[in-house]
Amino acid sequence: MSATLTNAGTTRKAAPPAGARAKRLTTSAVIKIIIGVLLVVEIYPLFWLLSSSLKTKDEIVSSPLWSLPSSLQFSNYVEAFTTGSLGRNALNSLIVTVPSLFLIIVLGAAAGFALEVMLWKGRNAVLFLIVGGMMVPLQMVLLPLFTIYYQTGIANSYLPLIITYVGHGLPLTVFLMATYFRAIPREIFEASTLDGGGAFRAFFSVGLPMVRNGIFTVALLQFFSVWNDLLIALTFNIDSKLSTIQVGLLHFSDEYGAINYGPLFAAISMLVFSTLAIYLAINQQVMRGLTAGSVKG
Amino acid sequence: MKHVLGNKKAIAVLLLPALLIYLGVMVVPAIWSFVLSFMDGSPVVGFEFVGLKNFEHLFSDKEALNALLFTLKYAIIISVGQILLGYALALLYTFVLRKSSTFIRTMVFFPVVLPTVAIALLFGKLFSVSPQEGPINSIIGLFGAPAVDWFATGENAFIVIVIMDLWRSMGFFAILLYAGLIEIPEEILDSARIDGAGGLRLVWNIVVPVSLPVLMATIIFSLNSSLKVFDSILALNNGGPGSATTPLNLLMYKTAFTYGDFGYGSTLALVITVVCLAATLLVFRSSRRDLTKG
Numbered sequence: 113m114s115a116t117l118t119n120a121g122t123t124r125k126a127a128p129p130a131g132a133r134a135k136r137l138t139t140s141a142v143i144k145i146i147i148g149v150l151l152v153v154e155i156y157p158l159f160w161l162l163s164s165s166l167k168t169k170d171e172i173v174s175s176p177l178w179s180l181p182s183s184l185q186f187s188n189y190v191e192a193f194t195t196g197s198l199g200r201n202a203l204n205s206l207i208v209t210v211p212s213l214f215l216i217i218v219l220g221a222a223a224g225f226a227l228e229v230m231l232w233k234g235r236n237a238v239l240f241l242i243v244g245g246m247m248v249p250l251q252m253v254l255l256p257l258f259t260i261y262y263q264t265g266i267a268n269s270y271l272p273l274i275i276t277y278v279g280h281g282l283p284l285t286v287f288l289m290a291t292y293f294r295a296i297p298r299e300i301f302e303a304s305t306l307d308g309g310g311a312f313r314a315f316f317s318v319g320l321p322m323v324r325n326g327i328f329t330v331a332l333l334q335f336f337s338v339w340n341d342l343l344i345a346l347t348f349n350i351d352s353k354l355s356t357i358q359v360g361l362l363h364f365s366d367e368y369g370a371i372n373y374g375p376l377f378a379a380i381s382m383l384v385f386s387t388l389a390i391y392l393a394i395n396q397q398v399m400r401g402l403t404a405g406s407v408k409g
Numbered sequence: 410m411k412h413v414l415g416n417k418k419a420i421a422v423l424l425l426p427a428l429l430i431y432l433g434v435m436v437v438p439a440i441w442s443f444v445l446s447f448m449d450g451s452p453v454v455g456f457e458f459v460g461l462k463n464f465e466h467l468f469s470d471k472e473a474l475n476a477l478l479f480t481l482k483y484a485i486i487i488s489v490g491q492i493l494l495g496y497a498l499a500l501l502y503t504f505v506l507r508k509s510s511t512f513i514r515t516m517v518f519f520p521v522v523l524p525t526v527a528i529a530l531l532f533g534k535l536f537s538v539s540p541q542e543g544p545i546n547s548i549i550g551l552f553g554a555p556a557v558d559w560f561a562t563g564e565n566a567f568i569v570i571v572i573m574d575l576w577r578s579m580g581f582f583a584i585l586l587y588a589g590l591i592e593i594p595e596e597i598l599d600s601a602r603i604d605g606a607g608g609l610r611l612v613w614n615i616v617v618p619v620s621l622p623v624l625m626a627t628i629i630f631s632l633n634s635s636l637k638v639f640d641s642i643l644a645l646n647n648g649g650p651g652s653a654t655t656p657l658n659l660l661m662y663k664t665a666f667t668y669g670d671f672g673y674g675s676t677l678a679l680v681i682t683v684v685c686l687a688a689t690l691l692v693f694r695s696s697r698r699d700l701t702k703g
Binding site for chain 1: 413414415416417419420422423424426427428430431433434435436437438439441442445452453501505513515516517519520522523524525526527528530531532534535541544576637639640643644658661662665666671674675677678679681682685686689
C-alpha cells in the first residue's frame with residue numbers, strides 16, 4: 113500500500129525518473145494481482161453455485177468440482193419448485209414485503225415531516241425518542257411481541273411480520289427522512305403555505321417530491337432488510353404455509369438438502385440470482401444513497 | 410403562515426400512526442421484556458413472578474458464559490476484520506483506482522444484499538467434506554493435505570464463520586469508510602505530499618486522523634451488528650458442534666422457543682442489550698479521549 117499511495121500522488125506530475133517508473137511497474141502489477149484475487153474471491157462461490165445447480169446428481173458426487181456441467185440440467189430447478197413449497201414461500205415474502213415497505217415509507221416520511229418541518233414544542237424530544245430505537249436490539253422486543261401476537265390470536269397470519277417490520281424499520285427511516293427534510297430550505301414550505309395551502313399540501317405536493325431520491329434510498333435499505341430477514345420471520349412463523357422464502361429455504365435445506373444436493377443448489381441459486389438482479393438494476397442508486405447518507409449522518 | 414406549519418391536527422395525523430406503531434412494537438415490548446426477566450414461564454403456560462432467580466441462574470450458567478465469551482470473541486475478530494479489510498478497500502478505491510473504482514466497488518459490495526440464509530447454506534457446501542467434498546477441501550487436497558471436517562470442531566467451524574461473515578460484509582464497510590475518505594480535501598493531501606509524507610506515513614499521519622469520526626462511527630456500527638449475530642450461524646451450523654459456536658442471540662432464541670423458557674430468554678436478551686450499550690459507550694468514550702489528545 114505504501115508504494116501505491118506515492119504512485120497515486122505522482123501520476124499527475126510529468127515524466128517520472130527511470131527508477132520511479134520501474135517502481136510504478138511493480139506497483140501496478142501488485143495492484144492487478146490484488147484486484148484479480150479480490151474478483152476471484154467474490155465471484156467464484158457464485159459461479160460454483162450456478163454450475164453445481166445445473167449438474168446431475170451423479171455429476172455432483174463424482175466429477176471434480178471445477179468441472180462444468182456436461183449438459184445444462186434444469187431438472188434441479190423443476191424439482192426445487194415441485195418438491196418443497198419454495199414458490200409458495202416466495203409469494204409469502206412478497207405478500208409481507210410490499211405492505212411493510214409501503215407503510216414504512218409513508219408513515220416514516222410523514223413522521224419525519226411532522227418532526228422536522230412542522231413547528232411545535234417537544235418535537236426534538238420525540239425525534240430523540242424514536243431515533244433512540246435504533247439502539248434497541250431486536251432480541252429485546254421479540255418475546256413480548258410473540259406473547260402479544262399469540263394472545264390476540266393474530267399469530268396465524270401475515271400481520272405479526274408486517275407490524276414488526278414496520279415498527280422496527282421506522283427509527284432509521286424517520287431519522288433519514290428528517291435529515292432529508294432538513295436539507296430543504298424552510299422558505300419553500302413557508303411559500304407553499306402563503307398560497308393558502310395547508311400542512312398536508314406542504315407535505316404531499318412540496319415535501320415528498322423534493323425528497324424522492326431520499327425515499328428511494330430508504331426504500332432500498334428497508335427492502336433488503338425485510339426481504340433478507342430471518343430472525344423476525346422465524347420467530348413469528350407458526351404455520352409453515354405462511355413461511356417466508358428465508359425460512360422456507362432453511363427448512364428445504366433441512367428436509368432435502370442432505371440427501372439431494374442438486375435441488376438445494378437450484379433453490380439457493382434462484383434466491384441469490386434474483387436478489388442479485390434486483391441489486392444490479394438499481395446499483396447506482398444504492399451506492400449514491402449510501403455515500404450521501406453517511407456523509408450527512 | 411407560522412400557524413399552518415404549527416397546525417396541531419395536521420401534526421397529529423402525520424406523526425401519530427408512526428409514533429404509535431413504534432411505541433407498540435419497540436418501546437412497550439422492551440420495557441415488558443425487562444419485566445419478563447423477573448418471571449418464569451411462557452405465553453402457553455402463563456407467567457409467574459420469581460424475583461432474581463433468573464439472574465442467579467445467569468451467573469452460574471456455564472452455557473450462558475460460554476455464549477457470552479463466544480459472542481465477544483466473534484465480535485472483536487469480526488469488527489477488526491471488517492474495519493481493516495474495509496479500510497484497505499476504501500484506500501484502494503480512493504487513492505489507487507480513483508475514478509475507475511465503480512466496477513470493483515460493485516463487485517465487492519454485492520454479497521451485502523444477498524440473503525444471509527442463502528450465503529450460509531452456500532458456504533456450508535463450499536466447506537463440506539461429505540457426502541461430497543467441497544471446493545475448499547479439494548484445494549487443500551491439491552497440496553496433498555488431508556481433507557478437513559470443518560464443522561466437526563468449534564475452532565474449525567469458527568474459522569468458516571469468520572471467513573463467511575467477512576466475505577459478505579466487507580464491501581459494506583468499504584463503502585462506509587470510502588464515503589469518509591472521498592470527503593478529505595485534496596489540498597490537505599497535496600500539502601502533506603509536498604512536505605514529503607508518502608505511503609503509509611501519509612495514511613497514518615493524515616488520512617486516519619482526518620477520517621477518525623467516520624472510522625469511530627463505523628467501529629460502533631460494526632460492533633453493534635456483530636454482537637447481535639444470529640442468521641448466519643443459525644443457517645450455517647446451528648451453533649454446533651454441540652454449542653461450541655453458539656452466540657448469546659442464538660442461545661436466547663433456543664432458550665425461549667426450544668425450551669419454552671421466556672423468563673430466562675428475556676434475561677439473556679437483557680444481557681445482549683447491556684453488552685451492546687457497553688461496547689458503544691466504550692468506543693465512544695475512547696474516541697473522545699483520543700480527539701482531545703490529538
